[in-house]
Amino acid sequence: MHELAVTQSILDISLRHAQKADAKRITAINLVIGRFSSIVDDSVQFYWDAIAEGTIAQGATLHFQRIPGEMTCRACGHIFQPDDVTFACPACSSLSVRITKGDEFRVDSIDVE
Amino acid sequence: MTTRVPVVEKILSANDRMAARNRETLDRAGLYAINIMASPGAGKTSLILKTLESLNGRLRLGVVEGDLASSIDADRAAAAGLPAVQINTGGDCHLDAAMLADALIALPLAELDLVLVENVGNLICPANFQIGTHLNVLIASIPEGDDKPYKYPGMYRGVQALIVNKIDLLPHVPFDLEYFKRGVEVLNPGVITFLLSCKTGEGVNAWAEWLVRQVKDKKE
Numbered sequence: 173m174h175e176l177a178v179t180q181s182i183l184d185i186s187l188r189h190a191q192k193a194d195a196k197r198i199t200a201i202n203l204v205i206g207r208f209s210s211i212v213d214d215s216v217q218f219y220w221d222a223i224a225e226g227t228i229a230q231g232a233t234l235h236f237q238r239i240p241g242e243m244t245c246r247a248c249g250h251i252f253q254p255d256d257v258t259f260a261c262p263a264c265s266s267l268s269v270r271i272t273k274g275d276e277f278r279v280d281s282i283d284v285e
Numbered sequence: 286m287t288t289r290v291p292v293v294e295k296i297l298s299a300n301d302r303m304a305a306r307n308r309e310t311l312d313r314a315g316l317y318a319i320n321i322m323a324s325p326g327a328g329k330t331s332l333i334l335k336t337l338e339s340l341n342g343r344l345r346l347g348v349v350e351g352d353l354a355s356s357i358d359a360d361r362a363a364a365a366g367l368p369a370v371q372i373n374t375g376g377d378c379h380l381d382a383a384m385l386a387d388a389l390i391a392l393p394l395a396e397l398d399l400v401l402v403e404n405v406g407n408l409i410c411p412a413n414f415q416i417g418t419h420l421n422v423l424i425a426s427i428p429e430g431d432d433k434p435y436k437y438p439g440m441y442r443g444v445q446a447l448i449v450n451k452i453d454l455l456p457h458v459p460f461d462l463e464y465f466k467r468g469v470e471v472l473n474p475g476v477i478t479f480l481l482s483c484k485t486g487e488g489v490n491a492w493a494e495w496l497v498r499q500v501k502d503k504k505e
């Protein structure tokens with residue numbers, strides 16, 4: 173249900189930046205969504221078609237770049253994507269790992285005319 | 286011709302700004318506020334009532350109820366001497382900063398030390414929506430299983446304190462506490478953790494004492 177609120181935020185941000193760039197039309201929105209903040213699904217596009225109507229972002233396509241969780245092993249330096257059962261390093265079994273990707277949740281860019 | 290305009294802005298930046306405003310409101314009133322998040326049935330309402338009992342008048346509490354499913358109803362709160370505000374989330378799966386802003390207006394802030402906010406029962410998204418509280422707390426409970434940090438990493442990342450509730454059930458339910466803690470340690474290194482039972486009361490005092498210290502430290 174929060175997808176509606178998220179969609180509204182994406183629209184507000186996109187319109188503000190489009191206006192600054194003197195754009196006539198927004199054709200695409202490029203989103204970056206990490207695994208650890210993966211709180212949006214594709215229903216955003218559905219809401220988009222409703223709330224962007226009548227704005228210069230009407231008809232824009234939403235591109236989701238999904239970033240999987242990424243961890244880096246402190247012991248051996250191995251970089252891996254954890255599964256949802258264990259966070260142990262698959263190379264050396266160390267449990268001393270840190271998260272290096274996956275918190276992203278941003279509007280990265282917009283394509284305008 | 287199409288051109289690409291860089292934006293690089295957090296999707297929830299408007300909510301974050303509103304949350305910052307809530308924080309100012311709370312700070313001006315000299316209040317400490319915590320945001321209690323958990324899946325439905327983990328023990329949010331129970332923890333609020335147990336905390337009230339354990340504090341035994343040492344702090345003046347206010348409650349913001351965002352969980353319609355199992356809330357402290359107005360009568361129960363009044364009986365306990367608690368000013369309480371119910372947020373109507375309109376079916377939303379989390380509280381956001383604007384909702385808390387409305388609720389704070391309805392509370393007698395000047396007469397309180399601590400505000401406990403019960404978020405909507407949900408393990409997916411509440412931690413993504415800052416509401417302006419000083420502390421985000423996640424309650425995990427034993428019957429939910431020991432794999433939740435691995436399945437719902439986002440929630441475990443977004444909190445500053447973790448409560449493991451229903452430890453009275455440890456003898457009856459398979460739950461590997463070490464496995465659970467290993468996942469938490471990766472997601473949120475060093476996060477302060479309280480093991481307790483709202484049923485037997487075990488561990489509740491340690492949590493309440495810690496809370497009193499947070500409130501005092503903030504006032505100084």
Ligand SMILES: Nc1nc2c(ncn2[C@@H]2O[C@H](COP(=O)(O)OP(=O)(O)O)[C@@H](O)[C@H]2O)c(=O)[nH]1
Nearest residue numbers: 325326327328329330331355450451482483484
């Ligand atoms: N065994 C046990 N049950 C508990 C404990 N804490 C809460 N409960 C029970 O769990 C259920 C849900 O609690 P509640 O506080 O309403 O959860 P909420 O949905 O997170 O607010 C209730 O039936 C409580 O009595 C506990 O420490 N041990």
Ligand SMILES: [Mg+2]
Nearest residue numbers: 330352355356
């Ligand atoms: Mg409840």
Ligand SMILES: [Zn+2]
Nearest residue numbers: 245248261264
């Ligand atoms: Zn390794």
